[in-house]
C-alpha cells in the first residue's frame with residue numbers, strides 16, 4: 523500500500539460499514555471482497571470440506587489494526603481474535619513506532635524434516651555412512667520436488683544427529699532434511715519428502731525407519747523485528763517519557779531473569795502474532811509450538827523480545843521462528859483468509875512473517891507500557907465495562923454511559939451493568955415512546 527496511508531486517525535470511532543469504506547479507499551479491493559467476512563460468510567459445505575464432523579461455523583470478529591509502517595511501507599494489519607484490547611493495543615503501539623516504524627529481517631524460509639532411524643547397532647558408523655551419502659540423498663530429495671526447485675526452493679542440506687547408542691529403541695539417530703519452502707508453510711511438502719526418503723536412509727543406516735515428519739522448532743525460519751521509540755512518544759498524562767522508558771526496560775530485564783514473567787511477556791507477543799495468523803488462515807498451533815520451543819532453546823525459558831534504553835528512547839527487538847505461507851493449507855478454500863492477505867498486501871511468505879512479527883512486537887510494547895505506567899487493569903477494565911454494557915442490552919450512546927458509570931465506581935460486573943442499564947434505560951424508553 524502507499525506510504526503513510528495506514529495512519530487512520532479515529533478509525534476506532536467509525537461504524538464497521540464506514541471502516542470498510544475507508545479501507546476500500548486505501549486499497550484496490552472491490553467492495554464485494556468484504557462479503558468474505560460478512561456474518562455467515564463461510565458456507566457450511568466449504569466448512570464441511572475443511573475438517574471432520576462439522577456441525578456448524580463458528581464466528582469471531584475480523585478487525586484491522588492501523589498505523590503500521592513495516593520496512594518503509596505502510597501496512598493494514600488484519601486480526602481475528604476474541605480478546606478485547608489487542609487490536610487497540612497494536613494500533614496504539616504502531617502509532618508510537620511511527621514514523622520509522624518496524625524494521626524486519628526475514629530469514630530464508632528453511633524448514634526441517636526429521637527422519638528417525640532406530641535399532642541401529644553402530645550409530646556412529648551409521649552416521650558416517652549417511653554423512654558420506656548426504657549429497658546423493660539431497661539429489662534424490664530435489665528430484666522429488668522439481669516445481670519447488672523451479673521456484674528457487676527445495677532441499678538444501680542434510681545433516682545427521684546421533685541421539686542414543688543404546689536403549690529401548692536400540693541405537694537411534696535422526697536425519698534432518700533442510701528444505702527451502704518458498705511461499706508455503708511447508709508441513710505437507712516436507713512430510714512427503716521425509717516419507718519418500720525414509721526407507722533408503724534406514725537401509726543405509728542398517729536400522730529401522732521411525733517417524734518422518736517436519737519439526738515445528740523452525741529455528742532456520744525466523745523473523746527479527748526492530749523498532750525505536752522516542753521518549754516523546756512514550757509520554758502521557760501519567761508519566762514522563764524517560765520514566766516510562768526506564769520502566770519498560772526494567773520489565774524486559776525481569777522477563778530475562780524469570781521464566782514465570784517471560785511466559786506472560788511472550789503471551790503478550792503472541793496476542794498480536796496469533797491474531798494475524800488466524801486472520802490469514804495460518805497454522806497458529808505450529809507457530810505457537812515453535813515460538814515456545816525457541817524461547818527455551820538455551821535450557822531456560824526466555825523472552826522472545828527485549829527492550830533496551832538508549833539516550834532519548836527505547837530500542838525493541840523480537841526474534842522468533844515464524845513458519846507461514848501465502849499458498850497452500852486452508853488458503854485455497856477460505857475467502858476470509860484470502861481477503862486478509864490482500865488487505866495486508868502479503869503476497870509472499872516473507873512479507874506475511876514481517877507483518878505478523880511486527881504485530882507481535884507492537885502488542886508486547888503496548889502491554890509493557892500499560893504495565894509500566896497506569897497498570898494494565900485500567901485499560902482492560904474500560905473495554906470490559908463496554909462489553910458488559912453491550913451484554914446488558916445497551917446500544918448507541920448508552921454503551922458509554924453504562925460503561926463510564928461502571929468504571930467510575932470500579933464495580934465492573936455483569937449484574938451491576940444490568941442494574942445501571944435498567945436505571946439509565948427507563949427515561950430513554952419514556953422519551954422514545956410515541
Ligand code: NAD
Nearest residue numbers: 703704705706707708709710711805808847849850851852
Ligand atoms: P500444501 O500441502 O498445500 O503445499 C503447498 C503447495 O503449494 C505445494 O504443492 C507447492 O507446490 C505449491 N506452491 C505454489 N506456489 C508456491 C510457492 N510460491 N512456494 C511454495 N509452494 C508453492 O501446504 P504446506 O505448506 O506444505 O502444508 C501446510 C499445511 O500442513 C497446513 O495446513 C498445516 O496445518 C498442515 N500440517 C502441519 C503440521 C505441523 O505443523 N506439524 C503437520 C501436518 C500438516
